[in-house]
Amino acid sequence: MEVLKVDQITKKYEKKTALANISLEIPAGVCFGLVGPNGAGKSTLLKIIASVIRNFQGKIRLTNPRMKIGYVPQEIALEETVTAQDNLVFFGKLYGLSGKALTLRIEEVLEEIGLTERAKDKVTTFSGGMKRRLNIGCALLHQPDLIIMDEPTVGIDPQSRRYIFQMIERLKQKGATIIYASHYMEEIERICDEAAFLDHGKVVENGRISMILEKHGKPSIFVSGNDCMPSGLESFGMLQEKAESYLLITRDPLQAMEYIVEYCKRSGSHPERLELAKPRLEDIFFSLTGSQLRE
Amino acid sequence: MNAIIKLELKKNIQDRGMIFWTLVLPILFTVLFISVFTSGLNEAESQPVILSIVPGYTVMFVFFIMITMTESMIKDQNNGLVARIASTPLSSYLYLLGKWVPYMYIVFIQIVILLLFGKVVYNVPIEQLFYIIVLAFILTFMVTGLGLALAILVKTTNMGIALTQVLALGGALIGGLWMPLEMMPELLQTISRFTPQYWGHQGFREAMTGTLAMGDFFKISSVLLGFGILGFILALIGYPNFLKRTTG
Numbered sequence: 001m002e003v004l005k006v007d008q009i010t011k012k013y014e015k016k017t018a019l020a021n022i023s024l025e026i027p028a029g030v031c032f033g034l035v036g037p038n039g040a041g042k043s044t045l046l047k048i049i050a051s052v053i054r055n056f057q058g059k060i061r062l063t064n065p066r067m068k069i070g071y072v073p074q075e076i077a078l079e080e081t082v083t084a085q086d087n088l089v090f091f092g093k094l095y096g097l098s099g100k101a102l103t104l105r106i107e108e109v110l111e112e113i114g115l116t117e118r119a120k121d122k123v124t125t126f127s128g129g130m131k132r133r134l135n136i137g138c139a140l141l142h143q144p145d146l147i148i149m150d151e152p153t154v155g156i157d158p159q160s161r162r163y164i165f166q167m168i169e170r171l172k173q174k175g176a177t178i179i180y181a182s183h184y185m186e187e188i189e190r191i192c193d194e195a196a197f198l199d200h201g202k203v204v205e206n207g208r209i210s211m212i213l214e215k216h217g218k219p220s221i222f223v224s225g226n227d228c229m230p231s232g233l234e235s236f237g238m239l240q241e242k243a244e245s246y247l248l249i250t251r252d253p254l255q256a257m258e259y260i261v262e263y264c265k266r267s268g269s270h271p272e273r274l275e276l277a278k279p280r281l282e283d284i285f286f287s288l289t290g291s292q293l294r295e
Numbered sequence: 296m297n298a299i300i301k302l303e304l305k306k307n308i309q310d311r312g313m314i315f316w317t318l319v320l321p322i323l324f325t326v327l328f329i330s331v332f333t334s335g336l337n338e339a340e341s342q343p344v345i346l347s348i349v350p351g352y353t354v355m356f357v358f359f360i361m362i363t364m365t366e367s368m369i370k371d372q373n374n375g376l377v378a379r380i381a382s383t384p385l386s387s388y389l390y391l392l393g394k395w396v397p398y399m400y401i402v403f404i405q406i407v408i409l410l411l412f413g414k415v416v417y418n419v420p421i422e423q424l425f426y427i428i429v430l431a432f433i434l435t436f437m438v439t440g441l442g443l444a445l446a447i448l449v450k451t452t453n454m455g456i457a458l459t460q461v462l463a464l465g466g467a468l469i470g471g472l473w474m475p476l477e478m479m480p481e482l483l484q485t486i487s488r489f490t491p492q493y494w495g496h497q498g499f500r501e502a503m504t505g506t507l508a509m510g511d512f513f514k515i516s517s518v519l520l521g522f523g524i525l526g527f528i529l530a531l532i533g534y535p536n537f538l539k540r541t542t543g
Contacts, residue, residue: 050382052542071382075375081306093298094383138379 009058033192070144095142129160217279230263299393349413350499351472358463361442365455422505440526
């Protein structure tokens with residue numbers, strides 16, 4: 001069952017259309033990825049869902065209108081001149097928490113984001129990764145059912161990124177639904193169950209990631225080395241040639257590989273690399289949207 | 296809203312720059328100018344000068360809170376705090392109020408300290424204490440109301456600083472805070488009545504010497520309140536655009 005329905009949302013900024021009649025359904029308890037290049041409309045859609053933008057066409061339908069939503073903006077939206085604890089108290093109060101309940105939740109969230117030891121330190125003294133974690137923590141205080149994360153790993157070290165992924169896993173296990181926007185495809189592939197591809201304000205594909213990979217992803221064979229390309233390879237699929245290497249995208253990789261190996265045996269050539277590559281989300285994204293630069 | 300008030304106060308108390316602008320610099324200016332303008336004068340001749348400079352510089356320097364208010368709002372806008380707060384249950388108008396009230400506390404305390412400094416160091420009279428307290432409240436409302444409008448309407452901190460200088464220094468010059476009005480051309484004396492600085496200065500000076508009639512007190516209070524309400528209305532009118540710039 002879905003927790004949220006995005007129903008024919010259109011948002012225009014003067015002459016530019018940021019979102020063009022977008023419809024999506026976000027199922028409960030999943031991590032839903034929003035993928036797209038800069039300017040695709042990801043942040044605009046998230047801001048609409050989080051009620052930051054209220055001037056748009058279409059409808060956002062929440063299954064439970066009293067659902068608690070936590071919004072993690074793309075910017076590090078913290079008051080950096082005060083401590084981590086002060087920021088958590090501030091946002092906790094804005095979400096309606098107070099007294100012992102607030103104190104307890106702050107302790108839990110500090111533990112969750114790994115900042116218990118630095119709670120009394122000013123945010124200005126934090127690293128980028130710590131700020132990002134606190135940025136997420138401030139949206140978790142009221143134990144939201146739906147967590148909206150807009151590129152929460154931008155500009156941080158691999159350790160902090162991994163920590164955030166683990167945090168997201170724990171939130172999923174606790175039953176939260178997460179909408180996660182990113183332009184890093186490997187992140188989406190790693191942590192999301194479902195995804196929607198956005199480009200020029202439109203959804204170009206959406207569904208379970210495994211389904212998208214199966215539907216669009218074709219395995220490929222990468223070969224490098226001298227005289228390793230038999231004639232007639234085009235009959236197996238699409239061939240992309242480069243200097244002393246080629247990539248064969250095919251639906252029948254084993255047969256194609258056998259054909260290449262047989263040819264190499266006969267001709268006595270030795271490939272430097274002969275690899276069977278599984279399809280990646282990034283390749284599918286480029287094949288659906290093209291690879292030219294956006295604005 | 297209380298959360299915003301507390302955070303804003305905490306942030307400002309830690310800000311040494313603001314303490315410099317609101318207290319240190321006005322006290323330095325007061326001491327410096329009193330020593331310059333009273334040098335060679337006897338006590339009786341010095342008293343009117345001191346009585347003009349102490350409330351005059353108090354009124355002039357309260358205007359500089361507008362810079363801090365503008366900086367705070369623009370910073371919140373740029374770092375995404377305004378957008379983030381818009382996603383919480385807090386209404387946008389309570390946010391606006393939460394950003395206003397802390398500066399009222401700060402300006403009121405600033406006025407009290409600067410006038411007390413005048414009393415303790417230069418023994419300025421404080422004859423009509425009730426009027427002085429009420430005028431301090433109204434001056435606080437007026438200057439923070441105008442500050443709020445400025446913070447909402449300008450798009451950059453630099454623009455806010457520039458306009459504050461024009462309002463604070465221009466108003467101080469025309470409003471007779473730097474030199475006695477009698478020494479200024481007649482046209483400027485007429486124009487000075489359109490500045491809040493003139494009314495604030497007159498009110499404090501007369502209340503300190505005990506010559507502020509009730510009618511004049513109401514007149515001065517009404518004018519200052521009018522400026523404050525004008526600022527608040529301008530802020531309310533500009534606020535939807537401010538939010539739009541922030542949240543899209």
